[in-house]
Amino acid sequence: MKAVAWHGKRDVRVDEVPDPAIEEPTDALVRITTTNICGSDLHLYEVMGPFMNEGDIVGHEPMGIVEEVGSEVTNIEKGDRVVMPFHISCGQCFMCDQKLYTQCETTQVRDEGMGAALFGYSNLYGAVPGGQAEYLRVPQAQNTTIKVPEGPPDERFVYLSDVLPTAWQAVEYAGVPDGGTVVVLGLGPIGDMAARIALHKGYRVIGVDLVPERLQRVEQRGAEVLNLDEHQDDLAEVIRERTDGRGPDSVIDAVGMEAHGAPVGKIAHTMVGLLPDAIGEKIMETGGVDRMNAFYLAIDIVRRGGTISLSGVYGGTADPLPMLTMFDKQIQLRMGQANVKKWVDDIMPLLTDEDPLGVDTFHSHQLPLDQAPDAYEKFQKKEDGYVKVLLKP
């Protein structure tokens, strides 16, 4: 089959690889019909290289048709239309019982000290072959699939793999009070969808980014927007002026570790990228520094006693935090990978023909799988209006 494989920093290729097959009685084999590129894939493309192996198949936002199931998988069958959550979870352990699927004790990557295994997401998360491919082996398929109805096109449901539940959890974790205000930092797919969900829930939303068309998309949905490029030095001040001098109740960081405007982290990232893998991996694990500009902004912007919700991914261990300010402002902080299936029942009623969240038109590009290398490059550079790419194997 064809699959998108990692070959090095900023180097993914469409390779011809062996077809996957059922290996365990809890597996399913799915023929992929749509598979997205995510902002998280850009971390693998750039800074997380030391944790990747040449030839790793990437991708974690797939959907398709079940081809075959293992003997222990009884809740889906050949022909079912399914979306796969980006993480792999059993549905039966202590953590899954609490809907903390990202911490599943059956699939935790204990050797690396990490939570549940993820599709296509480096040695840190189990080096499981990912979903930017014609076929995908789905482990723990009894719980790692979401059955969706026939009829509407794939784009109606494919964001259940990641964007929708991640944005939903970001808004939940933000704990915005009724009638409250939330600032969303970063208006890539995650921040954009978080803004839509927050607006849908009746909150006032102020979105921040530096890419004009991303700001425009969110403004068109009814949010106020601010271009960071025009407010490099006074963003927090301008937001306080707009929120009774106090700051918003909540801030969602949908940027993560590769924020613009963070020179120290940028130098550290570049250095790690130049080192041999073994040394780079050690440095990332023990001394890694993120580009924390967005998180620092969030700490500055949020009102006293407010909540910061981190959905942007951070990966460092030596990140200096302004504890004095965080403690004194009594900031509440919630974070983590999205526990996808916890939110599906809340989201499903919004995936109707009326399309209140605008999922049917959310993608900026639909391309054949073959064009993945070019799409990664343009998505990373935010060129040509690339916001969300759906690949069609």
Ligand SMILES: NC(=O)c1ccc[n+]([C@@H]2O[C@H](COP(=O)([O-])OP(=O)(O)OC[C@H]3O[C@@H](n4cnc5c(N)ncnc54)[C@H](O)[C@@H]3O)[C@@H](O)[C@H]2O)c1
């Ligand atoms: N928690 C989860 O489960 C989960 C799931 C998916 C993605 N993520 C993470 O969420 C983040 C966003 O994902 P995405 O797909 O939207 O990616 P993306 O890279 O397309 O979006 C990031 C956006 O942030 C903007 N930005 C950069 N620096 C900024 C700054 N200092 N202030 C404000 N905006 C800034 C960029 O212009 C870009 O539009 C990534 O870190 C990704 O890894 C987390």
Ligand SMILES: [Zn+2]
């Ligand atoms: Zn994703």
Ligand SMILES: [Zn+2]
């Ligand atoms: Zn589990």
